[in-house]
Amino acid sequence: MRSDTLNLTWIYTKKIMKAWFQYRSDALLRSVTVFLREATGIIVIYFTLLKFDSLNGWNMYEMFFLYSLLFLTYGIMIIFFTGLRDFGRTVRDGSFDRYILRPRGLLFQIIFANADWFAAVGHGGLGVVLFLISAQKVGIEWNVWYAVYYMFAIIGGVLIQGAIFLFLATLNIYLLETSSLKELFYFNMRKFAGYPVSLFQKPIQILMIYVVPFAFVNYFPSQYLLRKDDMQQYPEIFLYLTPVIGIGMYIAAYFFWRYSIRFYKSSGN
Amino acid sequence: MITLESVSKFIISDFHIHIPQGECVGLIGVSGAGKTTLLKLMSGLLAPKHGYIRTIGRNPVREKGTYGRDMGIFLTGKSNLENQDTAREALEMLCHVYRIPKEEFHRSYEALSERFAFREYEEKRIKDLSLGQRMRVELAAVLMLKPKLLLLDEPDIGLDENGKAAFWKILEEERRKGMTIVVSSHNPVEISRHCSRIALIDEGKLLFYGTEKRLRSKYASMDIMQLKLDGKIPDLEDLPLKKYEAEQDMLRLFYDANLVSAAEIIGLILKQTQVKEIQVIKPNLTDMIMQLKGVKEDELNRGK
Known part of the structure; x- marks a missing residue:
């Protein structure tokens, strides 16, 4: 990155931060709302597991650990990919036409001019809380290697979800509206990902592993650290693939984007 | 500066025009005549279905994003400003994006905010401005780039008389310094007074292209x-x-x-x-255009 680009990145970020501090109470409230909205899902798990002890061999804290990865990666991802998550809006309100004519990278502008810090803090905060609650109680003996693995797993998980957003945003160029696809292939899949993937029927497992690979965002990385019995039905290599899949998917989505952007049609007035 | 040869897209069909450097061309036509489509084709936002387009010697579709400060564009509904910014912040942001040096920004900002008289509300957020106030800032934003080519889509909407006067005066000065300007409007009288050439567009066809004087002598x-x-x-x-x-x-x-x-x-x-x-x-220009439409339609029908 050229220093001038870094400078603009900083200016964009400063600007978003400024908006954040300008509406401090509103910002805080929105983050808290996101936090609580997402936490209700966890509370349901909590009460379920009070009754059933475990889900497919996973106890409450292990479930929380599984969840924490999901929230942490989403929290980080949403800092960078809000502009792509809301790509339909970016196109509709004319921002995209504006970006496209400017002497700056298109993805760069979409990524850095938009960042949903409210959601980031809400989701990320919940991820951190769940991690703190569970990390000590799931029997992981943390060492440097585990910490490094964990970091790479998070980077991979961020990239996998970022690639899905980038892919769905690109589809927007061909189809008029993709928000229902996003609902179906992203947010619904993400709900499944709150549970160990081994819990589901074969078709859903295939979907979660090979199609929308949420299993690599949280299930397999958690398995690397927890080594639960249900891992036996999957190849061991799956434990190490998260960063590779993340980078691979992102590169593929990026090229799809670069290719498709030529077909972008500005809307009429 | 701009060349279109047998360009077709949406309502625009088999369109030819050449705009030399330093001209101020007014696009006149009713709503839906194809003015905005033309501007988008010239800027590279739209790719032509058929035909050849060169803008500042380049293919605008393939090389959009490389024009930098060479091309300034304002399209209705596609604001260059961020709603939550003040006028000063919004313009400063553009300077960062377009790599305009700080000193130059301060100089331009002083001059433009003075001439468009938005100093008194420069601390208000863009979203709190009235349409006319906003338009002044919007025009200052594209003019600040000092582009070689300026494309403006109905920039007079919402402007009051003072705003219009300031706007046309600045355009005239910039044109004398060599800026090429293409500006659309559905107010033919206003535009024909200020532009060096007018282009009459009706249902995607170029009915007339030249000076107002020639239009008057030829058809009216x-x-x-x-x-x-x-x-x-x-x-x-x-x-x-x-x-x-x-x-x-x-x-x-x-x-x-x-x-x-x-x-x-x-x-x-x-x-x-x-x-x-x-x-x-x-007859005034509006009558003339009506008359011209009639003449052309007759000519076209005769050709069939």
Whole structure:
């Protein structure tokens, strides 16, 4: 990155931060709302597991650990990919036409001019809380290697979800509206990902592993650290693939984007 | 500066135009005539279905994003400003994006905020401004880039008289310094007064392209004389009139001022009858355009 680009990145970020501090109470409230909205899902798990002890061999804290990865990666991802998550809006309100004519990278502008810090803090905060609650109680003996693995797993998980957003945003160029696809292939899949993937029927497992690979965002990385019995039905290599899949998917989505952007049609007035 | 050859896209069909450097071209046409589509084609936002486009010597679709400060564009509904910024912040942001040096920004900002008179509300957020106030800041934003080519889509919407005056004055100055400007409007009178050339567009076709003077001499030498008679209707068969209409004591004559003068007509009429009132009407640009549309349609129909 050229220093001038870094400078603009900083200016964009400063600007978003400024908006954040300008509406401090509103910002805080929105983050808290996101936090609580997402936490209700966890509370349901909590009460379920009070009754059933475990889900497919996973106890409450292990479930929380599984969840924490999901929230942490989403929290980080949403800092960078809000502009792509809301790509339909970016196109509709004319921002995209504006970006496209400017002497700056298109993805760069979409990524850095938009960042949903409210959601980031809400989701990320919940991820951190769940991690703190569970990390000590799931029997992981943390060492440097585990910490490094964990970091790479998070980077991979961020990239996998970022690639899905980038892919769905690109589809927007061909189809008029993709928000229902996003609902179906992203947010619904993400709900499944709150549970160990081994819990589901074969078709859903295939979907979660090979199609929308949420299993690599949280299930397999958690398995690397927890080594639960249900891992036996999957190849061991799956434990190490998260960063590779993340980078691979992102590169593929990026090229799809670069290719498709030529077909972008500005809307009429 | 801009060349379009047999370009088709949406309503635009088989469109040819060449805009040399330093001209200010006014695109005139009713809503839906294709003005915005043309501007988008010139800027590279739209790719032509057929045809050839060069903007500043480059293919705008393939090389959009490389023009940098060479091209400034304002399209209705595609604001260059961020809603939550103040005018100063919004313009400063553009400077970062377009890599305009700080000193230059301060100089331009001082000058433009002065001339568009938005100093008094420069601390307000863009979203809290009225349409006219916002437009002033919007125009200052594109002019700040000092582009070689400026494309403006109906920039006079919402501007009051002072705003318009400031805007056209700045455009005139920039054009003298060599800026090429393409500006659309559906107010033909305003635009023809300020642009060096006008392009009449109707249903995606270029009806006329040239100076206002040429438009007037070529198509609109038809004057109208309206008389209130006090007596019989005169015999006018000897005059080369285009047509005449008589209604009770009113007589309306349509004639080509190049072929017959008003004095000749009046002379002949006064020999035959009494006249209470005389009124000679020079058609305005709007009438002319209506007339031109008629002429062209006739020509087209004859060709079929």
